Amino acid sequence: MAPAAEFPVSQTAPEPLLPRVVCVHRRRRDAPRVWTLELQTAGEPQPPFAAGQFNMLTAFGVGEVPISFSGDPAAPQRLVHTVRAVGAVSEALVRLEAGAPLGVRGPYGKGWPLEAADGRDVLLVAGGLGLAPLRPALYQLLAQRERHGRITLLYGTRSPRDILFRRELAAWGTRGDLALEVTVDHATTPWQGHVGVVTALIAHARFDPQRTLALLCGPEIMMRFTAEALCAAGVAPEAIHLSMERSMKCGVGTCGHCQFGGFLLCRDGPVLPYALLRAPLRVREL
Amino acid sequence: MQPLAQIIAQHPVFSGISAASLQLISGCARNVCIDPGQFLLRHGEPAHTLYLLRHGHVVLEIAAAGRGTLAVQTLGPGELVGLSWLLPPYQWSYDVRALELVRAVQIDADCLRRKSEADHDFGYDMMKRFMPVLVQRLQATRLQLLDVYGTGR
Amino acid sequence: MSRQTQCAHVIDLEGLQQLLDALRERGYRTLGPTVRDGAIAYEDIASVEELPRGWTDEQSPGAYRLRPSDTDTVFGFAVGPQSWKRPLFPSHQILWRAGVAGGKVQLDSEPHIDAPLALIGVRACELSALAIQDRVWLGGAAPDAEYRARRADAFIVAVNCAHAGGNCFCVSMHTGPEVTSGYDLALTELGTEGEPTFLVTCATEAGAAVLETLTRRAARDDEIAAAQAVVAHTAASMGRAMPETDWVSRLLVSPEHPRWNALADRCLACGNCTMVCPTCFCTNLEDTSDLSGLQVTRTRRWDSCFSVDFAYVHGGSVRPSIRARYRQWITHKLATWPQQFGTSGCVGCGRCISWCPVGIDLTEEVAALCAETPD
Known part of the structure; x- marks a missing residue:
């Protein structure tokens, strides 16, 4: 007895758990233990991706990890991923030199709701490595700059040497149509920028809370404090979006690892509105 | 040039202040201009003043032998500098240095404390305005302590 | 018929x-x-x-x-x-x-x-x-x-x-x-x-x-x-019964119920319940290679949410306590499964009760979790 007819399957569907083999085109060190890999595909067209989505990257013989896209969604053939070496697989990935093969499958997950950004102020708040998944969103917002109100990027890191994408940040800083503030938790001379937590920047950011779309990416604690600060500033929880992180093994919603409350984050997320996350984020060890 | 009272009334710390209180504060205040690199406050010195920042940023820092100068926090327009005058021993805990040309309202803290002692309603109003700043800075400091950007190892 | x-x-x-x-x-x-x-x-x-x-x-x-x-x-x-x-x-x-x-x-x-x-x-x-x-x-x-x-x-x-x-x-x-x-x-x-x-x-x-x-x-x-x-x-002649309450809703609002602590004192986190359960689907993907590193195999294996490594993110496990892992299992099986897959994850076969080495009875636990108020 076959399964019910409600589960049709295309015979030509590619095996979803099978990676495509690509090569490292070049890699650049962005910060201590953080590298950006630009991948080269063997002429094989890469599927389009949305800002905030992720790929599963395989270091052959070591394993597989989820890594957000950090490149431009308008140029999906240029696969860009920013990786921090924190475990066996990510250590292996950042050690790959130009020409070395790796596996890629995806894109997976739901990205930033940029379709909701039209006509609104957009506030991006990034913490640490969280700037990488937000960068595609910023590319897309700036590419259609006239469609949005004020765009603000608030970025916090641990120390000045942890700041990612410095050259781009410098260029963005000179744009008249983007407000950029960078702050660090700890600094020594000669740092002349902000010192303090990223939430402290919110009070000085210019945005209309009633018509603001807020995109948050960073450590969970930082996102929780930032989301609460934004709510206190009058932004609706429905308009605040967080990119959540949990263990992910399959990317297609069947391995069960990435559950957060009722969400399968690889499928229902990783980006979810704070309105849905507020309660579960308060539960310990959920 | 705006009258001093108006400038004080426009500062977020004193938003919605009553005319009577404003007059009491203005009597203790004056406009100042601080050049980049100059110190507003010095660690260990008596705490007699507070500043309402209007333009420019300052940094709270402390010099640590062998580690250079460690920045703790930066503050900018709309914010308040100097809270150690609130409680004994009325002594600064950090250096505060202007990062750029700073315009601020400098308030004689001894004067403000005296008026608060004399008029407890005024004093309670002052407390309600300074306490949130203290709490916010405590919360921010705790968040910094959590070292959230670390890898947890 | x-x-x-x-x-x-x-x-x-x-x-x-x-x-x-x-x-x-x-x-x-x-x-x-x-x-x-x-x-x-x-x-x-x-x-x-x-x-x-x-x-x-x-x-x-x-x-x-x-x-x-x-x-x-x-x-x-x-x-x-x-x-x-x-x-x-x-x-x-x-x-x-x-x-x-x-x-x-x-x-x-x-x-x-x-x-x-x-x-x-x-x-x-x-x-x-x-x-x-x-x-x-x-x-x-x-x-x-x-x-x-x-x-x-x-x-x-x-x-x-x-x-x-x-x-x-x-x-x-x-x-x-x-x-x-x-x-x-x-x-x-x-x-x-x-x-x-x-x-x-x-x-x-x-x-x-x-x-x-x-x-x-x-x-x-x-x-x-x-x-x-x-x-x-x-x-x-059923051996047991689930309580006649809306346990889906009750479980969703009871993550801090004291019963979880009592459960955690008994549960050994052995994972037997997940292995015998006919619907538990969690898997892990593992890569192995030969000594030369030239032959690589990716295997999908049954996994269990009771293992500490299951919810590992860099730095540590999201659910280090047995309390959290047991809560995850029951809450998922009975309460969040419907929102994920449009159906309950439990069919009432009773395997998890029989094969639990300390005899935790799912129906009894659900009744307790629903009967007592968490506050």
Whole structure:
């Protein structure tokens, strides 16, 4: 007895758990233990991706990890991923030199709701490595700059040497149509920028809370404090979006690892509105 | 040039202040201009003043032998500098240095404390305005302590 | 029901043997219940002699005992530790192999083509479990091809339960004991005296085609009524029941219920419940390589949310405490599964109760979690 007819399957569907083999085109060190890999595909067209989505990257013989896209969604053939070496697989990935093969499958997950950004102020708040998944969103917002109100990027890191994408940040800083503030938790001379937590920047950011779309990416604690600060500033929880992180093994919603409350984050997320996350984020060890 | 009272009334710390209180504060205040690199406050010195920042940023820092100068926090327009005058021993805990040309309202803290002692309603109003700043800075400091950007190892 | 009764026939053990033979002739690998290591296991069977005739079981929290039955029935037992998850979604599956040489990678993902499976003796709760698995592995954006193939080709001979296990609670989950859909042929064992006879009904053309080849006779009305009485008797003798409360909603709002602490004091986090559960689907993907690093294999294995590593993110586990892991398991199974897959994750088979080494009773825990107020 076959399964019910409600589960049709295309015979030509590619095996979803099978990676495509690509090569490292070049890699650049962005910060201590953080590298950006630009991948080269063997002429094989890469599927389009949305800002905030992720790929599963395989270091052959070591394993597989989820890594957000950090490149431009308008140029999906240029696969860009920013990786921090924190475990066996990510250590292996950042050690790959130009020409070395790796596996890629995806894109997976739901990205930033940029379709909701039209006509609104957009506030991006990034913490640490969280700037990488937000960068595609910023590319897309700036590419259609006239469609949005004020765009603000608030970025916090641990120390000045942890700041990612410095050259781009410098260029963005000179744009008249983007407000950029960078702050660090700890600094020594000669740092002349902000010192303090990223939430402290919110009070000085210019945005209309009633018509603001807020995109948050960073450590969970930082996102929780930032989301609460934004709510206190009058932004609706429905308009605040967080990119959540949990263990992910399959990317297609069947391995069960990435559950957060009722969400399968690889499928229902990783980006979810704070309105849905507020309660579960308060539960310990959920 | 705006009258001093108006400038004080426009500062977020004193938003919605009553005319009577404003007059009491203005009597203790004056406009100042601080050049980049100059110190507003010095660690260990008596705490007699507070500043309402209007333009420019300052940094709270402390010099640590062998580690250079460690920045703790930066503050900018709309914010308040100097809270150690609130409680004994009325002594600064950090250096505060202007990062750029700073315009601020400098308030004689001894004067403000005296008026608060004399008029407890005024004093309670002052407390309600300074306490949130203290709490916010405590919360921010705790968040910094959590070292959230670390890898947890 | 009308179609089933239309084709209702009666067969004896010889007919059952003919059924096994007919399925094997058609190329099916016939899997059915048999006694192994003191329990009912689902194994390859070729003969009715291999069925657990004359055996029954006693089940209670933390206990499963097979013992000779007072009767000579063939299907007079409830579910054992295995479920049909094992043949349909094996515990180890190789997803791909890769040869790495000279900076090139050759991927090989040749799908496993097995003989089609004929599952003999599938209970109503297990049919419900199959339907749930279908939603998990086929209902999403990336259906599992191997599972799909195994499922699409499977021939299912269901059995109406004539014996409720001490930990069974399918009635309260509305998943049994009567089989209603999702099978090709259904058997009901009639009577407990003398040579076993079975009422057979069919639900598919494939089932009807096989049934036609068996030595059989049309069922009499009293036999149809007797078969219905068997199911009714089983339904009336359930070992346990889920509480008649809205436990889905209660569990969702009770993550801090003190009962979780009491549970954590008992639970060993052994993961037995997840291994015996017919719907638990969590897997891990593991890469292994030979010593040279040139041959790489990615394997998908059953995983358990009770392991500390299950929810590991860089830095540590998200659920270091047993309390959090048990809460995750129950809450997922009963309360968040519906929002993920549009169905409950529990079918009331009672396996997790029998095979829990400390005898944690799911129904009792749910009742406690719903009865007491967390504040």
